[in-house]
Amino acid sequence: MIPVEIVVTGNELLQGDVLDTNTNWICRRITALGGRVERAVIVRDDMDAIVREIRSCLERSARLVITIGGMGPTQDDVTVAAVAAALHRPLALHPEALAIVRRQYEQFARDGAVDDPTITPVREKMAHVPAGAAPLENPVGAAPGVLLETDTSTVVCLPGVPAELKGIFEGALQPVLQQLFGESAFLEKLAIVNCKDESVLAPVLQAISEKHPDVYLKSRAQRFGSDVKFRVTLSTTGSSREVAEQRIVAAEEDFQRALSAIGASIEAVDAQVG
Amino acid sequence: MIPVEIVVTGNELLQGDVLDTNTNWICRRITALGGRVERAVIVRDDMDAIVREIRSCLERSARLVITIGGMGPTQDDVTVAAVAAALHRPLALHPEALAIVRRQYEQFARDGAVDDPTITPVREKMAHVPAGAAPLENPVGAAPGVLLETDTSTVVCLPGVPAELKGIFEGALQPVLQQLFGESAFLEKLAIVNCKDESVLAPVLQAISEKHPDVYLKSRAQRFGSDVKFRVTLSTTGSSREVAEQRIVAAEEDFQRALSAIGASIEAVDAQVG
CATH class of the missing domain: 3.30.70.1120 (TT1725-like)
Structure with a gap:
């Protein structure tokens, strides 16, 4: 049985402003795939707290660690940086991730959702991933998901906006999940x-x-x-x-x-x- | 700011069968009282996992630790035993808790909800609390809540059935919360x-x-x-x-x-x- 852990970030969840439905959605799908979700934790948008939780998942040898939330352009979205810190990997601009972010902002500009598609530093933040990680195409929003393999675990970062999370999970992440769970x-x-x-x-x-x-x-x-x-x-x-x-x-x-x-x-x- | 942590137990939550709405409900109320929920974790109905989480909350000096779920008569409901183990306290039959359980089963029998109000060993399980703990009247179900003070923290165990959790939180737990949060x-x-x-x-x-x-x-x-x-x-x-x-x-x-x-x-x- 493949052990899975989930780390959710978001002060709004712990203040009770927003009901977390993402965890239930992911748990249902992981279970159906034959995985076993051992644990899901919600922490605040705090670098140290997220680093501690990621390390704790890896120490327990979770085969798959999924983070949810904290991937947007704002300063308080620190999940990807925390994953990098937890794994002692530098965070670097990824060309493919940058191409994804750029394509999305060009589409947003065509749709009238933003006035100017220029990649500002704030937008560029979403194209930074830990060294060795790969971006996962986000069919809905600007922030690509992140896929990272360690010697023992697969770490996947998904955005907290439900439509974006589902879009990545059911799209770019599927081959990874198929390989991981096989015939289970x-x-x-x-x-x-x-x-x-x-x-x-x-x-x-x-x-x-x-x-x-x-x-x-x-x-x-x-x-x-x-x-x-x-x-x-x-x-x-x-x-x-x-x-x-x-x-x-x-x-x-x-x-x-x-x-x-x-x-x-x-x-x-x-x-x-x- | 008073730090609060929540430990939720239930395989059904991690399988995705049931959406956890209790955490959101508690977070909203703790926030309104002036507390700060730092973290909420869902673990399986597993003694070792629950013990580990409780100890980890206490090590981080959470002022209030609330457990949710795992308080029923069945063998897989192990939360109260796990709290006792985490605090190295024996689990013992509590006369006041037993009186609460007995009163409830007598009421259930009058309502036709059970055939026989006799306190069997399975029912008596719900009247066991860690040494030094006090039961909290449950206005809805059979399992009393549990209130336990350590040198640094207050630990409260609430049932996972939402009506029971809310009944205890809004009833027997209110004086404890008032004292803890004061004017915040x-x-x-x-x-x-x-x-x-x-x-x-x-x-x-x-x-x-x-x-x-x-x-x-x-x-x-x-x-x-x-x-x-x-x-x-x-x-x-x-x-x-x-x-x-x-x-x-x-x-x-x-x-x-x-x-x-x-x-x-x-x-x-x-x-x-x-």
């Missing part, structure tokens, strides 16, 4: 269980989890009520889709059996991916 | 600036930030377009509301002046709190 497959099944009390269900879940360590069983905590049914998800990530399916089927059979022993059953099953 | 006040003003290009705005924001280090200026990155106006927030946390207001007014005046020098202006201002 995530599979999730949702079982609706006619048991209204989680404390009765808990020992059953525990027994099945122990027998099927590769399958993750989770009952979703709900309100209490006489008409409550529990939603239990069974999920696994296998080296292939077939492996994942076999695991889920085996766990589901044992789960059915254990439920009937406490007078409950699975009322409905819904296969979900990602 | 956060103030935020939103200025709509008729400038369509962030790269032109950036140097102005930088100059004002340098002159008013206590005021945080943030331009919200938007799509590009000929009709774009920038939303710039000016925010500060002062030892009192008056101090905060004086700071914002001074920064806003300088901001107006600097904008007019680049041919832009503030079109509208909106005062916001939290």
Whole structure:
């Protein structure tokens, strides 16, 4: 299972001004690809804080580290500089990144979005990447994403504007993700269980989890009520889709059996991916 | 400024099954109280991972550490045990916590939500707190919150079910928060600036930030377009509301002046709190 960590930057998130939906979006996609997001952290737009988090991800040997946000032209956008500092690499103007930024501002000028497409120092900031990194085409905004390989990890920097993040993730980043995750497959099944009390269900879940360590069983905590049914998800990530399916089927059979022993059953099953 | 850190647990969040809205809710309230959320991290329901995060918050001297999630009856809910382990305190059955759990299950039984209110070992798990901690009444669900004071920090554990989290935060936790944050006040003003290009705005924001280090200026990155106006927030946390207001007014005046020098202006201002 390929461990992934996410580092999100933005004071506006920690002030509660903006709800972070990017992390959920990325988590869903990484999970569907067969990756395992181990951890996601939001820090302020502070160089030292971001450097500390990036290093901590690398020390834990996260295979893929994704940063989100802090890539714009303003002075408080310091994520790429922090990645460079965390890896002890100089930050340098990248010709290909500069070409991307230039093309975007020329397009913005044609669209009337900016008055003048000239690459000012403030705009040029977005074309600086850590030594050895490559830019990732941003189909929506001016700031290219950044891709950087270390001996042990792949570090990817994505902008915080959701449309830009999605554009890069689904575009320029796809070949990188395909290579990283290969044939891995995530599979999730949702079982609706006619048991209204989680404390009765808990020992059953525990027994099945122990027998099927590769399958993750989770009952979703709900309100209490006489008409409550529990939603239990069974999920696994296998080296292939077939492996994942076999695991889920085996766990589901044992789960059915254990439920009937406490007078409950699975009322409905819904296969979900990602 | 009182530093606050948040530790959220839940595999379902990192799988992307559930969008975390609790962190945003807590951040908004902490900010409004005059606190400063430095960092929020989501980890899996894994004892070692949670222990590591709690210790890391305490090492950074977070004055208030809030954990969210992992407080239910199931085996994979390990947050309170992890807090105990992080602080090297034994986990013990707390009579007052047990009384809360018992009262809730009696109510659930009267409501028909459970068949039998007997406190089974699985239910009793929710009444275990670290030595020296106190339970916080949960007006909605069975699991009491946990309040724990160390020499340097206050650690609060809240359930992940949003209604339970909000119930405890707005109820039993209020006296603790009042004492912690006192007269501190956060103030935020939103200025709509008729400038369509962030790269032109950036140097102005930088100059004002340098002159008013206590005021945080943030331009919200938007799509590009000929009709774009920038939303710039000016925010500060002062030892009192008056101090905060004086700071914002001074920064806003300088901001107006600097904008007019680049041919832009503030079109509208909106005062916001939290």
